[in-house]
Amino acid sequence: QVTLKESGPGMLQPSKTLSLTCSFSGFSLSTSGMVVSWIRQPSGKSLEWLAAIDWDGDKYYNPSLKSRLTVSKDTSNTQVFLKITSVDIADTATYYCARRRLGFDYWGQGVMVTVSS
Amino acid sequence: DIQMTQSPASLSASLGETVTIECRASEDIYSNLAWYQQKPGNSPQLLIYDANSLADGVPSRFSGSGSGTQYSLKINSLQSEDVASYFCQQYNNYPNTFGAGTKLELK
Numbered sequence: 001q002v003t004l005k006e007s008g009p010g011m012l013q014p015s016k017t018l019s020l021t022c023s024f025s026g027f028s029l030s031t032s033g034m035v036v037s038w039i040r041q042p043s044g045k046s047l048e049w050l051a052a053i054d055w056d057g058d059k060y061y062n063p064s065l066k067s068r069l070t071v072s073k074d075t076s077n078t079q080v081f082l083k084i085t086s087v088d089i090a091d092t093a094t095y096y097c098a099r100r101r102l103g104f105d106y107w108g109q110g111v112m113v114t115v116s117s
Numbered sequence: 118d119i120q121m122t123q124s125p126a127s128l129s130a131s132l133g134e135t136v137t138i139e140c141r142a143s144e145d146i147y148s149n150l151a152w153y154q155q156k157p158g159n160s161p162q163l164l165i166y167d168a169n170s171l172a173d174g175v176p177s178r179f180s181g182s183g184s185g186t187q188y189s190l191k192i193n194s195l196q197s198e199d200v201a202s203y204f205c206q207q208y209n210n211y212p213n214t215f216g217a218g219t220k221l222e223l224k
Contacts, residue, residue: 037213039215043195045216046204046215046216046218047161047204047206047215047218048215049206049212049213049214049215052211052213060211060212061212062209062212063118063212064212068219095162096161098210102166102167102170102172103151103163103166103167103172103206104151104153104161104162104163104206104208105163105166105172105173107161107162108159108160109158109160
């Protein structure tokens with residue numbers, strides 16, 4: 001059974017660094033073709049793809065945020081991480097991780113992050 | 118970046134009706150397109166991948182079609198549980214990009 005679950009701080013202050021963790025089970029990120037992506041969604045708005053890491057360790061970023069994003073994975077291939085530096089109010093959103101195999105076929109429940117002073 | 122233009126932004130339809138949502142890509146995405154359904158408070162759920170392949174467990178009243186830059190999602194015989202927002206997404210290139218969404222309501 002494939003599951004993904006995001007975790008994060010819930011709330012943080014502007015200019016801080018947001019650290020998110022995607023813990024998953026039921027598949028291996030080392031399997032050829034496997035990708036885990038991060039996507040966010042401000043309340044009432046559409047989805048914005050942020051970053052991805054694939055089975056080979058290659059990393060991909062949204063150019064509009066690239067300088068602020070870092071995606072990584074753990075050596076056991078059971079967790080993927082996302083860091084966003086210098087957050088501001090515009091980064092307030094629900095953050096999802098999702099597995100890409102045939103489309104984004106499994107998503108986590110999302111973690112709501114509020115940036116506020 | 119590939120821009121995904123989705124229409125309409127909102128749609129009101131009656132039970133049993135057939136509805137169509139369209140997505141246009143700013144360049145050829147070679148059928149690397151997915152459709153997602155999202156209900157309030159829930160994560161998006163995959164409906165269609167590779168433009169026309171039905172995801173596991175998705176009712177057959179959902180179908181996808183298209184090629185090149187033009188794609189569509191069709192829902193036959195609309196059910197009450199289909200009230201949701203729908204998003205298209207291209208995964209041909211990074212950054213993967215989503216359409217702005219279509220909010221489907223019952224008339």
